[in-house]
Each structure stands twice: as C-alpha cells, then as structure tokens.
Amino acid sequence: NCDGDEDAIMLLMDGLLNFSREILPANRGGQMDAPLVLTTRLNPTEIDKEALNVDAAWFYERQFYEATLHQPHPKDIADTMDFVERRLGSVAAVRGYGFTHDCNRIDEGPELSAYKTLATMIDKMNGQLNLCQRLRAIDARTVASSVIRSHFLPDLRGNLNAYGRQKVRCLKCGHSYRRMPLAGHCIQAQKAGGRGLSAHGIARSEGGLCNGRLALTVSEGAVRKYIEVTKHVMDTYGVDTYTRQNMEWLAGSV
Structure with a gap:
C-alpha cells in the first residue's frame, strides 16, 4: 500500500494539468488551497514540524526493544531514534530514508478497501475486530x-441533539419552522390568484393558509443507525464498564 506516494503524484498532476485561474471563484476565499505556487526544491527546514518526526531508521538498536519492556514516555527515548529532525543540515535530510518493504509499482495495491466491499457496519466491525483477535499485540x-x-x-450524541433541535419543513410550500406549529400543519399565509387583474384596478387579495403537511428534516434512522451495531460489538467482543453504561444510557434516551 503506497497511498502516500499515490497522493503525492496525484496532487502534483492536479496542479500541473487540472488547474486554471479561470475556474477559481471570484468571491472571498476563492484562492484558498489553490496551487498558485509550486515549489521545485524541498527544504527540510521549511516544512511542517510534524514531518520532522518521521522515523527514517533502517533498524532499531537493542536498547529500543529493551526499553519497550518498561513502557517509557516516547520523549524519553527520542534520542535513540533516527528522526528526520536529527538529519537536518546534511544530505541525509532528504536521502537515505529507511523502509521495510521494496515496491516496484505503486498501483499494485487493492483498488477497493474492505470498508467498501463489506456491506453493513456490523460486517465492517466484525472484520476489524476478528483481525484484532488474531493479533497477539492487540486487545480486541x-x-x-x-x-x-x-x-x-x-x-449518536450529535444526531440526537440535532433531532431534538431540528426544524420542520412544509412539503407544499417549502417554508421551514424552528418549532412545530400547534395546528399540526403549515400556517404560512398563501397568496390567492388575481394575476392580471391589477390592470383593471383590482388589487391582489390574500388567500388562506397553506395547510401543507410538515415533515422532519432529521430522520429517526439517522439517530438509531449505530445503536444495533454498537450493541452487537459490546455483546460479542466486550467493552469496559464505563463505555457500556454510557452507551446504554444514550440508547435509553433515544
């Protein structure tokens, strides 16, 4: 899987082949994230700081593996690691990065991930957690x-909050209400006919109420969509007590 290399090439080609100032929006912020400037030289001292934390070592020293037995803070053993930051000022800052697997073609990876091929969320969670059960280093x-x-x-919290504060919309005239009208239907004033009568000195009269049917803007399914899969995960693989009680309380609120 060479996602990073693929992304780098696609971003470069997007700037070279798929860009024109004519397609930029004229409104405020229209030039944000647009490839107006392409850098031809990579200066490691001018890149984002998090990129300096890349591990460029070809192998790890014995003391690194021994330190894992005591589980120290990563900063305590940072001096033993070969980070890009420690290579600044030398040719090694941009060359000689260590890697674990050779690759001749970056497009030989899977075209679709299992997250797309598995149909339901339960299938996706089973696929992930079944793999966790096979790996000794991971607690499912x-x-x-x-x-x-x-x-x-x-x-679930966000959708439940949105469901409780949602607006209702009239299916007939499209008017929306922050609160459901007590009448139970659209109370927007509807203008009556009278088109063309103004030429004869007859004013346009107002009609009655719209009386259209009101519909929710946030569906119940959007709130409940993860409850079933969450209960399945808790019953099948187990979770800590806090997470179980929190989920049961929220599910009860629904």
Whole structure:
C-alpha cells in the first residue's frame, strides 16, 4: 500500500494539468488551497514540524526493544531514534530514508478497501475486530471500546441533539419552522390568484393558509443507525464498564 506516494503524484498532476485561474471563484476565499505556487526544491527546514518526526531508521538498536519492556514516555527515548529532525543540515535530510518493504509499482495495491466491499457496519466491525483477535499485540476489547467512544457515541450524541433541535419543513410550500406549529400543519399565509387583474384596478387579495403537511428534516434512522451495531460489538467482543453504561444510557434516551 503506497497511498502516500499515490497522493503525492496525484496532487502534483492536479496542479500541473487540472488547474486554471479561470475556474477559481471570484468571491472571498476563492484562492484558498489553490496551487498558485509550486515549489521545485524541498527544504527540510521549511516544512511542517510534524514531518520532522518521521522515523527514517533502517533498524532499531537493542536498547529500543529493551526499553519497550518498561513502557517509557516516547520523549524519553527520542534520542535513540533516527528522526528526520536529527538529519537536518546534511544530505541525509532528504536521502537515505529507511523502509521495510521494496515496491516496484505503486498501483499494485487493492483498488477497493474492505470498508467498501463489506456491506453493513456490523460486517465492517466484525472484520476489524476478528483481525484484532488474531493479533497477539492487540486487545480486541480495547479496540472495541475505543471505536465506540471515539466514533459511535459522538455520532449518536450529535444526531440526537440535532433531532431534538431540528426544524420542520412544509412539503407544499417549502417554508421551514424552528418549532412545530400547534395546528399540526403549515400556517404560512398563501397568496390567492388575481394575476392580471391589477390592470383593471383590482388589487391582489390574500388567500388562506397553506395547510401543507410538515415533515422532519432529521430522520429517526439517522439517530438509531449505530445503536444495533454498537450493541452487537459490546455483546460479542466486550467493552469496559464505563463505555457500556454510557452507551446504554444514550440508547435509553433515544
């Protein structure tokens, strides 16, 4: 998988072949993120700081593996690592980066990831967590808890909040309301006919109410979509007590 190399080539070709000032919006901010300037020389001292944290070593020293037994803070052993930052000022800053696998063609990777080929979210979670169960270095229960806390729970909270504060929209005239009218239907004043009568001195009269049917703008399915898969993950792979109680409380609120 050479996603980084593919992205670099695609971004370069996008700037060279797929760009023109004529397609930039004229409004404010229209030139943001546009490839107006292409850099031809790479200066490692001028790039984003996080790129200086790239591990460029060809191998790790024995003391690195021994340090993992004590689980120190990464900063405590940073001096033993061969980061790009330590190569600044030398030719090695842009050459001689270590890697683990040779690659002759960057387009030989999978065209579709399993996230696209697997149909349902339950299938996707089973695929991820079944792999975790096969790997000795990974605790499937910890991964399941992390996915629920970082993805499913925030999504459920956000959608539940949006559902409670949503507007309603008239399917007939398109008018939206911040609160559902007590009448239960659209109360927007509807203008009556009278087109062409103004030439005869007859004013245009106002009609009755629209009385159109109102519809929600946030569906119930958007709130419930991850509840089933979350319960499946909790019952099948297990999660910590805090995550389970938090999810059960939110699901009960729905």
